[in-house]
Amino acid sequence: MQVLIKKNPDALAKAAAEFITKQIKEVLKKQDRFTIALSGGSTPKALHELLAKSPFAEQIPWLQLHVFWGDERYVPIDDEQSNAGMAYDTLLGHVFTPEEQIHVWRTELEPEAAAADYDRILHDYFGDTGPTFDLVLLGMGDDGHTLSLFPGTEVVHEQTSWTKAYYLKQQTMYRLTLTAPVVNRASCVLFLVAGPKKAAPLKEVLEGEFRPDTYPSQVIKPADGQLIWMVDEKAAASLSQ
Numbered sequence: 001m002q003v004l005i006k007k008n009p010d011a012l013a014k015a016a017a018e019f020i021t022k023q024i025k026e027v028l029k030k031q032d033r034f035t036i037a038l039s040g041g042s043t044p045k046a047l048h049e050l051l052a053k054s055p056f057a058e059q060i061p062w063l064q065l066h067v068f069w070g071d072e073r074y075v076p077i078d079d080e081q082s083n084a085g086m087a088y089d090t091l092l093g094h095v096f097t098p099e100e101q102i103h104v105w106r107t108e109l110e111p112e113a114a115a116a117d118y119d120r121i122l123h124d125y126f127g128d129t130g131p132t133f134d135l136v137l138l139g140m141g142d143d144g145h146t147l148s149l150f151p152g153t154e155v156v157h158e159q160t161s162w163t164k165a166y167y168l169k170q171q172t173m174y175r176l177t178l179t180a181p182v183v184n185r186a187s188c189v190l191f192l193v194a195g196p197k198k199a200a201p202l203k204e205v206l207e208g209e210f211r212p213d214t215y216p217s218q219v220i221k222p223a224d225g226q227l228i229w230m231v232d233e234k235a236a237a238s239l240s241q
């Protein structure tokens with residue numbers, strides 16, 4: 001695992017854009033498609049906006065990208081809380097990735113059916129042995145959640161299903177999510193974490209005891225892939241290194 005500390009959220013977004021661009025180019029030397037899972041939240045917005053413009057936009061072979069989402073809120077895509085909606089507004093609406101290579105969670109279905117639909121999409125795309133994303137982008141909430149794996153929820157421990165839908169009481173909303181075993185098969189997982197509210201949970205996640213019911217982000221540990229935490233100085237403030 002690597003922890004990379006950047007001065008502020010702008011520097012974090014720039015470093016992430018540089019890393020992702022390089023990773024895409026490297027991987028595409030060996031294969032003809034690059035699979036990425038995006039996240040939601042506020043931190044990736046600045047990253048998306050950078051990727052959509054010069055000097056990054058012209059370096060990325062958008063036609064070879066296959067886009068997925070690690071999790072989704074159960075709202076229509078035009079709702080301001082939609083992770084896919086945010087990604088279209090800030091990135092996908094501005095680049096040339098073909099629509100059929102962009103795999104959104106279908107929130108027009110019932111929650112369970114939307115999770116089953118995404119499971120089918122993953123089986124069709126990756127085959128039955130399981131998804132192997134080239135890159136999974138993740139964020140961490142102030143409460144230590146990642147994906148839609150929230151503290152105290154059973155889905156944190158899910159080992160069998162690739163996708164789950166469940167009602168998250170504290171947000172009075174259904175959430176749709178990939179499970180940890182799927183993400184842990186990725187070649188690279190990049191967490192982007194910024195701001196002072198992340199300092200305490202980040203310390204616990206990275207340096208505390210293993211308590212996934214309290215800090216679900218701890219269950220993300222790629223088996224063979226790279227794990228990188230890119231964090232800004234405010235989020236890193238309590239780390240001991």
Ligand SMILES: O=C(O)[C@H](O)[C@@H](O)[C@H](O)[C@H](O)COP(=O)(O)O
Nearest residue numbers: 040041042043139140141146147
């Ligand atoms: O849909 C979501 O809520 C996310 O995918 C989630 O896991 C997010 O990454 C964190 O909540 C961090 O969000 P911020 O970047 O806004 O802190």
